[in-house]
Amino acid sequence: MPINLSDKTSYYIYIFLGLLVIAGGIALRIQNSEARILHSDEAVQAYQLWELMETGRYQYDPEDKHGPLLYRLNAIVNLFVGIDASEFNRSNLRLVPILSSVALLALFLFGSRKPHLASLLAAGFFALSPFPVIYGAYFIQEALFVLLGFILLYATLTYWSSPNGYKAMRCGLWAAAFFATKEPAIIHIVAILAATLAIQEKPFDYYALAERFRLQLIAIAIGAFAFGWVLFYSAAFTDFSQLIDSVAAFVNYAERSQGAGHEKSVFYYLSLFWPHTAEGIRWGEAPMVILGLVGFALLVINRANAPKSIQATVHYGAVCFILYSIIPYKTPWLMLTSYASLSVAVGYTFSTIVASRANQWIRYAGIGVALYLLGEQYQTTQLVKRYAADSRNPYIYQHTSSQFQKLVDRIEDIDALDPETQLSIAVGGEDNAWPLPWYLRENDTVGYWPDPAQMPALDIVIGPTGTLSPSLGDTHIPEYHGLRENVLLECWIRKELWDAFMETR
Amino acid sequence: MTKKLISIIAVAALSVSAFAAHHGGKKALEIEFPPPFLIGTPVQVNLPHLEAPGTPRPTIMVPEGTTNLADGKEVTSSDDFPIIGGLDYITDGDKESEEGYFVELAPGTQWIQLDLESTSTIYGVAIWHFHTQKRAYHDVIVQISDDDSFESGVTTVFNNDHDNSSGFGKGTDKAYLETNEGKLVDAKASKGRYVRIYGAGNTSNEMNHFVEVEVFGTQ
Numbered sequence: 001m002p003i004n005l006s007d008k009t010s011y012y013i014y015i016f017l018g019l020l021v022i023a024g025g026i027a028l029r030i031q032n033s034e035a036r037i038l039h040s041d042e043a044v045q046a047y048q049l050w051e052l053m054e055t056g057r058y059q060y061d062p063e064d065k066h067g068p069l070l071y072r073l074n075a076i077v078n079l080f081v082g083i084d085a086s087e088f089n090r091s092n093l094r095l096v097p098i099l100s101s102v103a104l105l106a107l108f109l110f111g112s113r114k115p116h117l118a119s120l121l122a123a124g125f126f127a128l129s130p131f132p133v134i135y136g137a138y139f140i141q142e143a144l145f146v147l148l149g150f151i152l153l154y155a156t157l158t159y160w161s162s163p164n165g166y167k168a169m170r171c172g173l174w175a176a177a178f179f180a181t182k183e184p185a186i187i188h189i190v191a192i193l194a195a196t197l198a199i200q201e202k203p204f205d206y207y208a209l210a211e212r213f214r215l216q217l218i219a220i221a222i223g224a225f226a227f228g229w230v231l232f233y234s235a236a237f238t239d240f241s242q243l244i245d246s247v248a249a250f251v252n253y254a255e256r257s258q259g260a261g262h263e264k265s266v267f268y269y270l271s272l273f274w275p276h277t278a279e280g281i282r283w284g285e286a287p288m289v290i291l292g293l294v295g296f297a298l299l300v301i302n303r304a305n306a307p308k309s310i311q312a313t314v315h316y317g318a319v320c321f322i323l324y325s326i327i328p329y330k331t332p333w334l335m336l337t338s339y340a341s342l343s344v345a346v347g348y349t350f351s352t353i354v355a356s357r358a359n360q361w362i363r364y365a366g367i368g369v370a371l372y373l374l375g376e377q378y379q380t381t382q383l384v385k386r387y388a389a390d391s392r393n394p395y396i397y398q399h400t401s402s403q404f405q406k407l408v409d410r411i412e413d414i415d416a417l418d419p420e421t422q423l424s425i426a427v428g429g430e431d432n433a434w435p436l437p438w439y440l441r442e443n444d445t446v447g448y449w450p451d452p453a454q455m456p457a458l459d460i461v462i463g464p465t466g467t468l469s470p471s472l473g474d475t476h477i478p479e480y481h482g483l484r485e486n487v488l489l490e491c492w493i494r495k496e497l498w499d500a501f502m503e504t505r
Numbered sequence: 506m507t508k509k510l511i512s513i514i515a516v517a518a519l520s521v522s523a524f525a526a527h528h529g530g531k532k533a534l535e536i537e538f539p540p541p542f543l544i545g546t547p548v549q550v551n552l553p554h555l556e557a558p559g560t561p562r563p564t565i566m567v568p569e570g571t572t573n574l575a576d577g578k579e580v581t582s583s584d585d586f587p588i589i590g591g592l593d594y595i596t597d598g599d600k601e602s603e604e605g606y607f608v609e610l611a612p613g614t615q616w617i618q619l620d621l622e623s624t625s626t627i628y629g630v631a632i633w634h635f636h637t638q639k640r641a642y643h644d645v646i647v648q649i650s651d652d653d654s655f656e657s658g659v660t661t662v663f664n665n666d667h668d669n670s671s672g673f674g675k676g677t678d679k680a681y682l683e684t685n686e687g688k689l690v691d692a693k694a695s696k697g698r699y700v701r702i703y704g705a706g707n708t709s710n711e712m713n714h715f716v717e718v719e720v721f722g723t724q
Contacts (some may be wrong), residue, residue, distance in 0.1 A: 277604055278604075279603075279604050279607075280589035280590060280604045280605075280607070281589065387710075389710070390709075390710045391638070391709060391710075401710060402710055402711055403643075403707065403708050403710060403711065465682075478679075478680075479667070479680070480641040480680045480708055482640060482708025482709045485638060485709065487639070488639055488640070488641065488708055501668075502668065502669070505668060505669050
């Protein structure tokens with residue numbers, strides 16, 4: 001149901017509600033970021049950002065890390081808003097993901113010249129629902145990546161409707177930014193092309209394709225893409241050493257897509273949103289899933305009349321959902337694009353009901369159900385805040401236990417006993433107890449040993465349970481701390497330090 | 506950071522050399538601090554059969570006629586409205602840890618209290634918090650008293666609050682990993698009508714859980 005722009009009242013109401021949705025989205029994302037301790041992936045990213053801001057250098061690692069855009073963009077934003085590397089906390093560290101997520105809301109709301117009720121509702125669901133709230137405030141590439149994906153989708157649609165050199169160049173540059181954020185962009189490029197073709201009346205019309213794939217235009221797009229690629233990976237043409245690695249990364253990511261320890265069933269993503277209980281807590285978003293499927297079906301049926309941007313948005317997310325479900329490697333945040341599309345599909349379902357010629361009570365009921373569902377999504381988001389880092393929260397994955405903060409606090413308390421001297425700390429284990437290195441980044445007398453047996457008995461010794469030397473019992477006091485689900489750490493504190501600490505209690 | 510680290514190690518090494526010259530040629534241990542390595546998303550750890558790595562259960566000698574006095578008895582708590590489950594689960598005899606068998610209390614320091622209905626001689630208290638995950642519960646404190654408000658005549662038979670964070674005094678008992686065997690506490694024939702068990706979250710989250718509590722004694 002398009003909003004009548006000639007009717008000023010409708011237009012102002014749309015603007016007002018849109019701004020309200022954005023304000024709500026920002027508030028919920030900040031709230032969630034404050035409630036949730038850093039995931040190890042977030043801490044690794046934060047550490048790289050911190051190093052970039054401290055040293056001005058970013059080292060791209062094609063083995064397991066992603067492109068430089070998130071860090072570079074974050075460093076610029078932090079410079080702009082005046083956040084120093086020493087002032088990072090849970091919320092300001094996640095500023096760029098929050099801004100990216102909010103920018104996507106704005107794109108849905110105000111990206112089209114013809115505002116649509118479906119867009120307003122979609123933005124509402126995306127702003128309030130638990131999954132996008134979490135990953136809209138998660139210091140990984142996903143929120144920025146999803147935003148760039150949708151920008152590229154709409155740029156592609158614009159190009160497709162009337163191709164020219166400028167639009168080809170724009171597509172090339174956005175694609176470069178997309179790849180420089182995260183290498184799985186290649187999957188999304190396939191989905192964007194599939195969605196663009198799927199909504200055309202004659203997707204394989206020879207003349208239409210020939211016009212859009214004209215050699216000159218393709219050359220401009222590729223040229224812009226190459227320019228953007230080199231710009232991002234060479235730190236604005238200052239260091240070309242990482243360009244080869246940026247290409248080699250695709251080989252590694254092809255291998256990783258086979259699972260790398262994160263293999264899950266083809267129904268994994270569906271199971272995240274389907275009703276289930278986890279140790280006494282009920283989860284699930286069946287109404288969203290069902291209404292999203294209805295919206296998809298309505299768009300297919302109404303393909304002649306439904307706005308192309310809405311059709312493309314929903315098709316894009318659907319193709320991503322299928323591709324990611326097929327690929328063995330699965331982590332929840334890979335569903336963020338599909339969830340954005342799901343929100344649009346649900347919004348379209350309700351807008352179709354409201355705009356239909358059905359009995360007016362059915363239309364009122366449609367509005368009522370939409371508002372009720374928005375309320376339900378908000379309630380689930382509040383539940384998610386309570387279980388922000390709990391292993392029973394289905395939307396998070398291998399998240400750091402909230403109780404890990406106790407270990408961080410303990411080290412700070414012991415360290416505060418003698419501010420003149422830095423504690424010497426040994427951390428053992430294959431995973432370095434991340435996010436611990438992030439919290440200890442300012443301490444120069446911390447060492448990390450992959451083999452806990454090799455660790456010296458320093459002031460504090462930390463490692464996985466059962467791997468540390470029993471002789472520590474002669475000189476140190478042990479504590480248990482949770483790192484994440486089923487992963488416990490032993491923290492051994494030198495007895496003299498412990499006694500001094502207890503004097504302060 | 507690497508530069509900073511190298512400078513500090515270098516200064517430390519020089520200091521050690523100077524120190525050694527004044528200490529009969531002895532050399533202090535020199536430590537090189539390896540930097541952290543950046544890891545990928547951690548993979549899931551599955552531990553289907555948990556075994557406590559610690560001490561075996563204590564052997565408690567009890568007289569004939571010792572029974573589980575807590576069986577079916579009333580349980581009260583500092584959290585009157587548990588987040589999940591009911592307080593009656595704690596004395597219903599079911600020790601499974603799955604959904605429907607445990608009660609989840611609010612975060613922070615919380616307690617449950619069992620009323621044995623008359624003053625009893627208590628030899629042992631067995632506690633099952635939650636055992637489908639590898640975790641340890643913080644600040645487990647077991648007290649016995651004839652005073653239902655636990656303001657007088659309190660005997661503490663177990664306390665592993667080693668840093669006194671719950672404020673009942675520093676405990677000397679050790680932390681332990683939860684298993685399906687539970688934790689058996691030697692109550693040393695203490696006398697009392699009420700048994701109170703404190704906790705302050707666990708290594709996985711801030712919540713407090715109880716599956717079952719058994720109190721072995723005579724009345």
